[in-house]
Every structure is written in structure tokens, then in C-alpha cells.
Amino acid sequence: MNAAVITSDAQALAVAEHIAQQLRKDSALRDRERRQPHAELELFTRSGLWAISVPKAFGGAGVSNVTLAKVITRIAQADASLGQIPQNHFYALEVLRVNGSPEQQQRLYGEVLAGRRFGNALAELGTKTAHDRTTRLSRDGDGYRINGRKFYSTGALYAQRIPTSVIDDDGVQQLVFVPAAAPGVQVIDDWSGFGQRTTGSGSVVFDNVFVAANDVVPFQSAFERPTTVGPLAQILHAAIDTGIARAAFEDALHFVRTRSRPWVDSGQDKASDDPLTLKSFGHMSIRLHATEALLERAGEYLDRAAAAVTVTASASASASAANVGAGLPRDESATDLVAAASIAVAEARAISTEISLAASTTLFELAGSQATLAEHNLDRHWRNARVHTLHDPVRWKYHAIGNYYLNQVNPPRRGTL
Structure with missing residues (x-):
């Protein structure tokens, strides 16, 4: 399998936009018929987007986490399933980055640059908690x-x-x-x-x-010291939900503009002039834009944490290396920055959960009964949001965020926050 090699953040975003427009075709049909997207995945992989997080030292683009989240958001907007399929691929690449040996990194990153995909086999059924493993x-x-x-x-x-x-x-x-x-x-x-x-x-x-x-x-050691493995996993989940929300919002706009009828009491000739509809779209757009802004902010926090952890690891090998951060000891600086990144990502994850569910429900309230017809398959947005946002309970994110700001308690180090 041959894949293109993307070399910059700007190129990654441009390719994602181009590929997303192609992946959007028949996305509703694939969902309705549960048609496995083999051809679409080949297109997606050959574009080079599956290798964008490979570090520059190993021949990849080493894009920022801001860019990675934007790419996943755009693909998920086109097709939520295709947005989720590479999530654990990028997660595994992050584990490899922070814990792999140079030989493992060289070999496995090389496979990814050549177009090979990584899946995952992490979770198990029937264990006491979702984090227990028996394999x-x-x-x-x-x-x-x-x-x-x-x-x-x-x-x-x-x-x-x-x-x-x-x-x-x-x-x-x-x-x-x-x-x-x-x-x-x-x-x-x-x-x-x-x-x-x-x-x-x-x-x-x-x-x-x-x-x-x-x-x-x-693997376990990635959670026994400050690393970006956990928040990296979570920002990708937030990006998927943000893409679902954007897709639902855009479909709602299109349907109301082209098909919906105004409510009789509005006194308007077009649904798009209904004052209560306008109010609802205004409310939804503000929450969606806030979600996208918090996602970008989370990526910036995560980039700073990743840089600090990398410098700290390098400094630990040299007694003469300078401390990282504003006067903080190396380990304390890395701990603080990873904790702050985890909280910023948790904030994005919480609001992306809410807006993906809200946008995919409000779509029907604003578009009307016609929107429920099976041929439109607009219910896929809510179904996708409802299933994906169950990955881990958002209620615990609010708890961790509040505890962090009120009591200065850092969040737990694991992949669910």
C-alpha cells in the first residue's frame, strides 16, 4: 500500500477538507445499510492523513494537536464512523511516541507512513470495571x-x-x-x-x-508519570463529537432553508424567517462555536504539555539541563502542564458531548416532521452522538473540572479524562 506523505499542518488541513468532501458522499447510505467503508478507508489512508502525527524526526509531519483535532473534526463531520475509526490508531501512535524504543518507533512509524492502519483491542466485557483487563x-x-x-x-x-x-x-x-x-x-x-x-x-x-x-x-507506565497519552485520547473523542454536532447543525440549516414550512402563528412565509426558529439557531450556533473554540484551546494546552514532557524527559538524561517552566522543578512543571491540559481537554469533551446531542435533537424540532423520513436518515446524527458520547461519563468530567479549580486537585492519569 502506498500513501502520500504530508509534511505540514497547512497541508494536513487542506487534504482533510478535500478528502472530507469525498467521504461525505453516500455517508447516509453507508450508515443506513451498514455498508463497511473499505473503499473510503483506502482513499482516507492513501491521502496521508493517518500518518500526520508521526514525528518529523521519523519522516512525518508531526502536526500539532490543534491540527490533529481539526482534521478529525472535519472527517467526523463528513462521516462520523470514518472520523472514529482512526481514533485508536492515533492513540497507539502516542503510546509509541512516549514509551516506544527508538527501534520500535522507526519500524512502526515507517509502517504507518507506508499506509498501514492500526486498530485497537483494549476494552473487555464482563470485567468489574471498564478499566480491568484479563487478556x-x-x-x-x-x-x-x-x-x-x-x-x-x-x-x-x-x-x-x-x-x-x-x-x-x-x-x-x-x-x-x-x-x-x-x-x-x-x-x-x-x-x-x-x-x-x-x-x-x-x-x-x-x-x-x-x-x-x-x-x-x-503501556502502564504511560499513566504512572505525567504524559499526554490520556488527554490525547480524549481530545480525539471531543473532536469526533464536535464533527457530529457540526454535521447536524449544517443539515438543520439546509433542511430549514429548503424544505421546512413556517409555523402558522409566526406570520411568516418562510421557515427561515420564523422568529423562534431564528432564536433557536442563534442559541445552537453560539454553543457550537464555543465548542470549537474550546477544542482549539485544548489542543494548544496539549501541545504545551507535550513539549514540556519531551523536554523534561531529555533533561532527565542530562544533569546540566535547564529546568522546564517558569521556575518550577522539572517534574512539577510537567505534572502541572499535563494536568492543565487534561482539564482543558475535559472541558472540550464535556461541551462537545452536550452540543452533539443538542444539535442532533434540535435539528428535528426546527426542521419539522419531514426531517424524520427514512430517506433523509438525519437520525444518524443523534444515534452517532448518543452512542459515541457514552465512551465515558461526562458527569465525572464536571466533577474533575470543579475539583481542579476549587480544590487544586489534579485529575487522575488515565485515558478517560
Whole structure:
């Protein structure tokens, strides 16, 4: 597979706009018929967008998190499922960036630049909490064996590698970049969610799967010190929801302008002149613009944190390196910046959850009964928003945000905040 190589943030945004216009075609039909987007994913991958977070040192564009979030938002606006499929691909690349060895980075980043996709096999059903893992990694000679079953494996159905969370013989969590074609790997298309229908978020079974030692990357340690792995995962979720909200808003505008009728009491000839409709669109647009602004702000915070953590890691290897930040010790500066980034991302995540649900519901209130006809499939926006925003409870984000500002308590280090 050959893929273009994107070299700058500006190019990434331009390519995303071009590709999004193509991915939008038949997006409603793909959702209605649950038609797997294989051809669309090939177009998306060959564009080079799946490699934009590969650091410049390894031949990628190393785009900012602001740009990465904007790209995902634009793709999700075109097709919410296609916006979500690469989410854990970029998450795995971030784990690789902060925890991978130089050899692992060179090899796996090279695969991504060549057009290979990474899926995921992280979550499991039937455990006490959503964070518990039972899939085992056991030593076997020079390599390892994996046994277990995963669910919510978004993108695994379309991937060449499946980054998989496992517990090793010492009880430590690792991330294994499992080749999808490895003997014993079974990807099952059993995702039946009423939204995000074509994400391939079903099961992956590992039956005594052999993996090489150099495909195992430390995972647990990414949450035992200040890193950007958790907030990076969350900003991508916020970007997906923001894209869904923008799509619902734009479809509402188009429908009211072209199809809807004014309410009789409005005294207007066009629905677009109905004063109460205008008020509702005004309210919705303000909340949407606030969401987009908070998402960009979160990306800026995350970029600063990533730079601080990178400098701190480099400084730790040199006793003469200067402290990072405004007079703060190295570790304290990194901790503070990652915490601030996590909170900024949580704010974006909270408001993007609300606006995606609100916009996809208000669409019908403003567009009227015609908008519910199956041929329009406008309900996909609400279904997609409702399913995707259940990834982790937004109520706990408000708790963490309030605790941070009121009591100066940093949020937990994990991928759900």
C-alpha cells in the first residue's frame, strides 16, 4: 500500500477538507445499510492523513494537536464512523511516541507512513470495571503468547496491526502491536450498536497468538508519570463529537432553508424567517462555536504539555539541563502542564458531548416532521452522538473540572479524562 506523505499542518488541513468532501458522499447510505467503508478507508489512508502525527524526526509531519483535532473534526463531520475509526490508531501512535524504543518507533512509524492502519483491542466485557483487563501475555521462548477476548475494538476490522492491551506475567499492563494476520487472531464483525454503525467496533479473539518481543511496548507506565497519552485520547473523542454536532447543525440549516414550512402563528412565509426558529439557531450556533473554540484551546494546552514532557524527559538524561517552566522543578512543571491540559481537554469533551446531542435533537424540532423520513436518515446524527458520547461519563468530567479549580486537585492519569 502506498500513501502520500504530508509534511505540514497547512497541508494536513487542506487534504482533510478535500478528502472530507469525498467521504461525505453516500455517508447516509453507508450508515443506513451498514455498508463497511473499505473503499473510503483506502482513499482516507492513501491521502496521508493517518500518518500526520508521526514525528518529523521519523519522516512525518508531526502536526500539532490543534491540527490533529481539526482534521478529525472535519472527517467526523463528513462521516462520523470514518472520523472514529482512526481514533485508536492515533492513540497507539502516542503510546509509541512516549514509551516506544527508538527501534520500535522507526519500524512502526515507517509502517504507518507506508499506509498501514492500526486498530485497537483494549476494552473487555464482563470485567468489574471498564478499566480491568484479563487478556494475558505469557512468555514463550524469545517471544510471547496472547490469550483473551476483546470488545469495542474500533478499527480492528480494517487494520493491519491491532494494538492490544494485555497483562504480563508480572501483572503489568503492556501494549502489543499484534499483526492482524497472525495465526490465532480472529476479528469478529459483531458490533450491533444503533450508532457509529460502520466503525467495526466488535470483538477480537486471541487464541494462543505468538507475538515477537519487539512488538511489545510498555503501556502502564504511560499513566504512572505525567504524559499526554490520556488527554490525547480524549481530545480525539471531543473532536469526533464536535464533527457530529457540526454535521447536524449544517443539515438543520439546509433542511430549514429548503424544505421546512413556517409555523402558522409566526406570520411568516418562510421557515427561515420564523422568529423562534431564528432564536433557536442563534442559541445552537453560539454553543457550537464555543465548542470549537474550546477544542482549539485544548489542543494548544496539549501541545504545551507535550513539549514540556519531551523536554523534561531529555533533561532527565542530562544533569546540566535547564529546568522546564517558569521556575518550577522539572517534574512539577510537567505534572502541572499535563494536568492543565487534561482539564482543558475535559472541558472540550464535556461541551462537545452536550452540543452533539443538542444539535442532533434540535435539528428535528426546527426542521419539522419531514426531517424524520427514512430517506433523509438525519437520525444518524443523534444515534452517532448518543452512542459515541457514552465512551465515558461526562458527569465525572464536571466533577474533575470543579475539583481542579476549587480544590487544586489534579485529575487522575488515565485515558478517560
